[in-house]
Amino acid sequence: xxxxxxNLKSQLKKNxxxxxxxxxxxxxxxxxVSFGAKFLWDFNEAISIAAIILNLITGIGLILANRRxxxxxxxxxxxxxxxxxxxxxxxxxxGGLAYSMMDxxxxxxxxxxxxxxxxxxxxxxxxxIIIGNFRYK
Amino acid sequence: MKNRLKVLRAEHDMTQAQLAxxxxxxxxxxxxxxxxxxxxxxxxxxxxxxxxxKPIEDIFQDEEE
Numbered sequence: 001x002x003x004x005x006x007n008l009k010s011q012l013k014k015n016x017x018x019x020x021x022x023x024x025x026x027x028x029x030x031x032x033v034s035f036g037a038k039f040l041w042d043f044n045e046a047i048s049i050a051a052i053i054l055n056l057i058t059g060i061g062l063i064l065a066n067r068r069x070x071x072x073x074x075x076x077x078x079x080x081x082x083x084x085x086x087x088x089x090x091x092x093x094x095g096g097l098a099y100s101m102m103d104x105x106x107x108x109x110x111x112x113x114x115x116x117x118x119x120x121x122x123x124x125x126x127x128x129i130i131i132g133n134f135r136y137k
Numbered sequence: 138m139k140n141r142l143k144v145l146r147a148e149h150d151m152t153q154a155q156l157a158x159x160x161x162x163x164x165x166x167x168x169x170x171x172x173x174x175x176x177x178x179x180x181x182x183x184x185x186x187x188x189x190x191k192p193i194e195d196i197f198q199d200e201e202e
Contacts, residue, residue, distance in 0.1 A: 007161065008161050008162070008163070074161070074162040074163050074166050075162070075166065075177065075178050075181060076162070076163065076165060076166040076169055076175050077163060077165070077166070079175070133165075135174070136165060136168075136169040136174055136175055137165070137168075137169075
């Protein structure tokens with residue numbers, strides 16, 4: 001009886017650790033590409049391409065680790081995550097396009113930055129997960 | 138959907154955590170099902186059916202019935 005639940009818990013722990021490692025690796029490669037070109041290899045194109053390829057590889061690892069993490073959750077937890085992802089996707093499309101239109105119509109000063117959209121997606125995802133957990137508490 | 142999960146759990150002298158262990162789900166899931174906030178999938182309903190040795194329709198009933 002306990003063994004099964006321990007399996008669920010230990011699997012979750014294992015998947016969380018795996019996801020953390022891939023996330024950390026991906027963040028490092030993002031920083032490497034963003035700052036390395038200027039401070040480490042003086043915009044050498046070959047090194048930049050190699051760094052971007054490394055970033056994409058770790059990004060694929062991150063996506064697969066996230067997928068594995070969600071697939072191994074139990075059905076209620078998975079529903080909470082799926083609902084949060086649906087919200088995040090909606091906000092990304094609707095909010096991202098609205099933000100882009102603000103740029104086109106000069107409602108905002110300066111250019112629209114992709115980092116703002118990424119932050120918006122991240123915040124929506126986190127808030128949705130908190131609300132989902134609260135709803136099914 | 139209505140369910141008799143809480144009653145059956147009490148009859149079997151089980152805690153939510155023990156039932157969660159047996160069904161390989163989180164305690165949060167058991168709690169949400171008992172409160173009628175979440176309807177389980179068919180495989181999970183079959184798990185409860187096996188655990189309590191009752192047909193599914195004895196555990197879960199349509200709200201309109």
